[in-house]
Structures are given as C-alpha cells and as structure tokens.
Amino acid sequence: MIDANEYSNRRNKVLTKLENNSIAVLFAGQARKKSGDAFFPFDVNRNFFYLTGIEQENSVLLLVKCDGEVSEYLFIDEKNEKVEKWTGIKMTVEEAREISGIETVLLRSTFEGKIDAIFSHDMSHFGEIEHVYLDLEKELKIGECVSTIHFSEELEKKYHAKVQDLNELVLAERMVKSPAEVACIKEAIETTDLGIRNALAAMKPGRYEYNLRNAFEYSIMEEYGTTLGFATIIASGKNGVILHYPEAKDMLQDGDLVLFDLGAAKSHYSADISRTFPISGKFNELQRKIYEIVLECNKATINFIRPGITLVEMNDFAKNFLAEECVAKGLISSKDEISRVYYHSVSHHLGLDTHDGNDRTSPLVAGNVVTCEPGLYFAEYGIGIRIEDDVLVTESGREVLSNDVIKEVSDIEKLLRTHHE
DSSP states (O other), X not given: OOOHHHHHHHHHHHHHHSOSSEEEEEEOOOOOEEETTEEOOOOOXXXXXXXXXXXXXXXXXXXXXXXXXXXXXXXXOOOOHHHHHHHOOOOOHHHHHHHHOOSOEEEGGGHHHHHHHHHOTTTOSSOOOOEEEEOOOTTOEEETTEEHHHHHHHHXXXXXXXXXXXXXXXXXXXXXXXXXXXXXXXXXXXHHHHHHHHHHHTOOTTSBHHHHHHHHHHIIIIISOOEESSOOEEEEGGGGGSTTOOOOOSBOOTTOEEEEEEOEEETTEEOOEEEEEETTSSOOHHHHHHHHHHHHHHHHHHHHOOTTOOHHHHHHHHHHHHHHHHHHTTSSXXXXXXXXXXXXXXXOBOSSSSSOSOOSSSOOOTTOEEEEOOEEEXXXXXXXXXXXXXXXXXXXXXXXXXXXXXXXXXXXXXXXHHHHO
C-alpha cells in the first residue's frame, strides 16, 4: 500500500515543476451516464489518485504556488446521511486527511468560491496568479455535461487565465515507480497467475471462452480480493489473431490454441499478462514452431531491456528477431512480410493505467515498468500467439516481475496433463 508520505512527496515533486505564481487543479471525476438514470461504474482519474490516494467521486485537489510558498487543498463531498442511504458512505475529513497527507480538507461546495478568492485582487492573499495547470485529458467529466476542457474555457473567459496542460508533468513522475508501487504491481501479477491457473483448470474442448473468462475473474475477485486491471481477453482459434478480441462466446475446439490477455489490479496498479495455451493440452508441430519463435523473441527482447533504450528500439529489435526467425523457419518468404503477421508494438509502460503514459521515444530509466509482448498471428492457420511479461527496469538492466507465470512449452504441457488426466 502507498502511505500518505509518498503522496506528499509526489505532490512536492510536481510543485517544483510548476511556474511561480500558479495554481494546479486536478479532479477525481464523475461517473458517466449510461442510459436513463443509470451510470457507468465510477473509476477515479489516475493523475488525481496518484497525487492524493483519494478514490471518492467529485473530489478536487488544488495546489497553489506563489511567491515561493505552496498551499494544498483537498475538496470532498459533504457527508449527508440521507444521500448515503442511497449511494454509499462518504469519507470524513479526518479520513481524507489521513489518506492524502493534506491538512486542509474542505467541502466540495466551497471549491468555486476558493477559486474566485484566489483570482480576486481584493480578497486573495496569494498574489497575482499567472499560470493555471489542469489535466486536459479529453472526456474527463467533472460535472453534469462539464469536462476539464469546459472548465479551462471558463477560467480563461472569467479570469483571463493562461491555462497549461498538467498531464505530461504528472505522467513524467508516474513513469518512475517507487518500491511501494512495484510491490502493488507484483501482487497484481501474483494474483493474475493464480487466476490463470484456475482458468486452465476449467479449460477443455466443448467449453466456451466465457467459461475461462469467468473462472479467471471469479477467482481473482472472490478468492483473492482484487479487481480487474482491464477487460479480460480470452480468444480461441481464429479469434487469437484479433488483438483486442471483444467477445468471449465461441466454443473451445480440440486442437486449437487459446490466447489469454488479462490482469488483476492491486490499489489500481495493473498486471498485464498474455499467455497462449493448447486447448487439448499439447501443441501440434506447427503451433509449437510458431510458439517457440515468439517465446525466444520474448526472452531476447527482455534481455535487451536496460536504461537508455527506447520502446521504439525495443520494437525494432523484436520485429527484426521475429522476421529473421519466420524466414528461417519457412513461415514467410521475406522479412518485409513480417508486418502481415506481427502488427502491434512489443511494449508499453505499465502502472496505474494498463497503458501508462506510453512515451515511446524517451529513454528508459530505472524504475520504469514496461511490458514485453511479442506475438505472431497467422490467420490462414487460425493461430494467434502472444507471450507478454511485465518487466522492471533496474540500474543494471531489468527484473522480470512475472517470471513465475508459466510459459515454457514443457511446463505448459506438464501442467495441462494434470487437468486432462
């Protein structure tokens, strides 16, 4: 778990990057309307959560930096016994203070008044505000039919404020994970591994993709008390060539492969693991040939990871490896054909978002957590294979956080034999 001191340190790092005579405003967000009086489940804005640890809807963080002094304010909804009977218990001021490390916790209803006071030359004790920083990620809902884009336009019109995007400043900090963050990701990976093994116990010809999805999701949520990092992908046979296969409805066929792309999340920190398994328990000759190319590429690309390289360079390395091996094994006639059977990038950053920031051109540094996920997709054979691991960049190289998740052919076939006996 992340403690209040770490959230305070994160805010201090962001504050050092802000111009003097500025404010920064981050919103937790609000749930989006689904239909009628129904709403999609609320999921807190990750930049806001990163700086506060607060998950409650409609909360706001305000940072003020003027004349070398800084002030922090957290705004939360007022507790209302009548409302709480319908929508759940709201946190107290004391709870919000303990989680975030922010001493000044005010009611959300006072936020607009505080902004007015800050910009008022008569009322403000901060001095003249010259810069306003907002998280301008599109579609971040902060009120009924209101996004941060609308709020930005309102500030510019009402106060002639110069608004700048805060998103990149926060993401730069988020890319480097603390030991506590790495621990959360490790726990999410361990839970994902247990969920995969439970799903494999339910796998046999004649069952359905959704049976495996349900087995995985039930086990990580019911047995291990974690949440999903993202929508589970279970793609069998021909569906394995669809990268973000959106359904899980087809019957598992004897002789086919099934591709898992899934991850549990711990305190919003996500695992992202892909594995490919033979439904019958054993790879056929062609499946094994393709699988071993992907596996060796996975291992070689992991060994290529180190401080100083970029995700673009990682992808070039993996793409060239796959192309050379596919030509050598007679799967394609020239390296130029590789884009037909490998059509995604080999890596992205991982953290509070499954695709965390994802700056592909900046050199990796110690503390980054990235994926390594080569794949090959032969629609003509109904074979899609992806092997994805989560890797911590260290001062001297890398640490494979998902090293215990089964991926060797012999280990897979041995485990599956126990389920088919």
